[in-house]
Amino acid sequence: MKIEALAIPDILLLTPRRFADARGFFCETYNVRTMAEAGITQPFVQDNHSLSRQRGVIRGLHCQLAPHPQGKLVRCTHGAIWDVAVDARQASPTFGSWVAAELSAENGSQLWIPPGFLHGFCTLTDDAEVQYKCTDLWDRDSERSVRWDSPELAIAWPVAPGAAILSDKDAEAPDFSTVRDWF
Numbered sequence: 001m002k003i004e005a006l007a008i009p010d011i012l013l014l015t016p017r018r019f020a021d022a023r024g025f026f027c028e029t030y031n032v033r034t035m036a037e038a039g040i041t042q043p044f045v046q047d048n049h050s051l052s053r054q055r056g057v058i059r060g061l062h063c064q065l066a067p068h069p070q071g072k073l074v075r076c077t078h079g080a081i082w083d084v085a086v087d088a089r090q091a092s093p094t095f096g097s098w099v100a101a102e103l104s105a106e107n108g109s110q111l112w113i114p115p116g117f118l119h120g121f122c123t124l125t126d127d128a129e130v131q132y133k134c135t136d137l138w139d140r141d142s143e144r145s146v147r148w149d150s151p152e153l154a155i156a157w158p159v160a161p162g163a164a165i166l167s168d169k170d171a172e173a174p175d176f177s178t179v180r181d182w183f
């Protein structure tokens with residue numbers, strides 16, 4: 001497992017080693033010991049899987065507040081996405097900063113996003129399937145959405161202005177200026 005810290009060092013890009021042969025490949029996508037060595041010690045309690053049919057779908061930016069904050073270990077198992085984490089920890093020197101990584105079925109990379117971050121992604125291909133492990137259960141009352149194009153964040157989304165495909169919930173989300181003392 002290759003483990004790289006991104007510009008916000010709490011965000012890790014993990015790329016499992018693939019053993020290729022004539023059949024294809026084998027890799028470990030999760031191993032509790034390897035994860036602990038990378039500093040990911042929280043148990044995962046929920047696995048999610050989403051399909052976005054079109055390129056240019058944006059899901060996010062999402063998080064859950066205490067007492068149900070979620071860490072997420074995200075990968076793309078069909079197609080490709082641009083995955084984004086935004087630091088929402090009020091006392092952090094990188095509060096309001098974001099990092100992103102391309103996750104694809106081809107590169108097999110995973111992004112570890114601890115609690116305290118907003119998470120979102122943009123699909124780079126049609127039929128993008130995303131699977132992620134979460135450290136807390138979904139809780140509707142704790143869920144928060146923040147506008148993907150909040151001016152304060154200036155996220156360089158790889159989608160033409162006006163071409164993003166959003167859920168109604170995400171299209172109506174308030175912008176990042178509402179995020180104060182969430183974490």
Ligand SMILES: Cc1cn([C@H]2C[C@H](O)[C@@H](COP(=O)(O)OP(=O)(O)O[C@H]3O[C@@H](C)C(=O)[C@@H](O)[C@H]3O)O2)c(=O)[nH]c1=O
Binds near residue numbers: 050169
């Ligand atoms: C997130 C979630 C949703 N649902 C339901 C609620 C709703 O009817 C339907 C679709 O939910 P959403 O529109 O919120 O799905 P989506 O926009 O894909 O939400 C996800 O976005 C990414 C970026 C994340 O980081 C996730 O934590 C989650 O917030 O699924 C669950 O049953 N369990 C869950 O854990």
